[in-house]
Amino acid sequence: MMSDSPLLFYSSTHRQHNPVDHPEVPQRIEALLEVALAAGGQLREITDWGLSPLLAVHSAGLLNFLPWAYERFSSLPEGPRAAIPDCFAVRQLAEYGASGYIPRTIWGQLGHYCTDNLTPILPGTWPAAYGAAQVALSAAAAVGDRAPLAYAVCRPPGHHAYHDLYGGYCYLNNVAIAAQWLVERGHRxxxxxxxxxxxxxxxxxxxxxADVFFCSLHADPEEEYPYYCGFANEVGRDEGEGYSLNLPLPPATEEVVYLRTLGRAMNAIVDFRPDVLLVSxxxxxxxxxxQGEMRLQPASFRPIGRALAEAGLPVLLVQEGGYKVASLRPALLALLEGIAY
Ligand SMILES: [Zn+2]
Structure with a gap:
């Protein structure tokens, strides 16, 4: 039984990122925050840790591009509108891939830094993405200070953002920024x-x-975004070999198979002997x-929460996707109950 209530970290700056005709809407996070508060979560102040923890994960090029992309795009003759690339660098096909060259124009840079056309840059995108990273860092600091459970109610999400690429509704990789921050303070x-x-x-x-273990349960990329990675044979490279574990599942997976696979994931995580568990x-x-075909029910998140708690580690929850707003409340409530069980 975990007696402490979860510590909640949230920034209202997320509301400034409000894409039109898009599933990644502010109401998602407002619903999650509301139910986490109703479940006894304690809202904590977030700290602005500045850019340096972001630079520990992302390239200076990406971090110079994102804050100004909307303004630069909107100063084109066509006038203000969402900045979305019309062309992609596909860097492995380009001679410049390894040269450090960065295109000069805003159009060239959009295609250089973005993976897809799903991820618009709007007037409030940078403040929202920056705020979400600070939310994740503040929650990481709480867990580093021995809080048993912290919930970073992040928006926009982060797990599709690379060192120097944004995409998949994600601009900055909140969970990676939190993990790197913890590594630099001696955590595993x-x-x-x-x-x-x-x-x-x-x-x-x-x-x-080899200092961060990554494990993912997800819909098989043969069927689903991100299509080009997440296969079971991706296990890490060089020093990292054996420190990535991918457990792709059929898109229509139901609770029984999902929980069995989660058990495999948790066994592998325990074998790594971490001192903190970060959950995307x-x-x-x-x-x-x-956005998905799986068949979990809100109540399925109770045994999921229990499985997370059974590792006996401090848990940092970092919010990623989830687009059926009506189901978010009961699912989060079940997860928190499962963790506290
Ligand atoms: Zn997703």
């Missing part, structure tokens, strides 16, 4: 990604490292999610 984090989609950005950031928490595994 494991990251469990239970979003419906593979945590490709997080995996790539730690792929050659997606609710897009719920039945009826517009």
């Amino acid at each position: 984090p494991a990251i469990l990604d239970i979003d419906y989609h593979h945590g490709n950005g997080t995996q790539a950031i730690f792929y050659e490292r 928490l997606g609710f897009d595994t719920l039945a009826g999610d517009p």
Whole structure:
């Protein structure tokens, strides 16, 4: 029984990022915060840790680009509108891939830094993304200070963002920034990604490292975004070999198979002997999610929470996806009950 109530970290700056005709809406996070408070969570002040913890994960090029991209794009003759690339660098096909060259124009840079056309840059995108990273860092600091459970109610999400690429609704990789911050303070984090989609950005950031374990349960990339990674044979490279574990599942997976696979993930995590468990928490595994095909019910998150707690580690929940707003409240409530069980 975990008696302490969860510590909650949240920034209202997320509301400034409000894409039109898009599933990643502010109401998601407002619903999650509301139910976490109703469940006894204690809202804590967030600290502004500045840019340096972001630079420990992301390239200076990406961090110079994102804050100004909307303004630069909007100064084109066509006038203000969401900044979305129309062309992609596909860097492995380009001679400049390894040269450090960065295109000069805003159009060239959009295609250089972005993976897809799903991830618009709007007037409030940078403040929201920056705020979400500070939320994750503040929650990491609480866990580093021995809080048993902290919930970073982050928006926009982060796990599809790479060292120098944004995409998949993600701009900065909140969970990776939190994990790196903990590593620099002597911790040994494991990251469990239970979003419906593979945590490709997080995996790539730690792929050659042995000091952070990354494990993801997700819909098989043969069928689902991000399509090009998240296969079972991706296990890490060089020093990181054996420190990435991918458990792809059929898109229509139901609770029994999901929980069995989660058990495998938790065994591997315990074998790594981490001192903190970071969870990339997606609710897009719920039945009826517009972005997923899995068939978990809100109540499925109670045994999921229990499985997380059984590792006996401090838990840092970092919010990722989940787009069926009506199901978010009961699912988060069940998860928190499961962790506290
Ligand atoms: Zn997702």
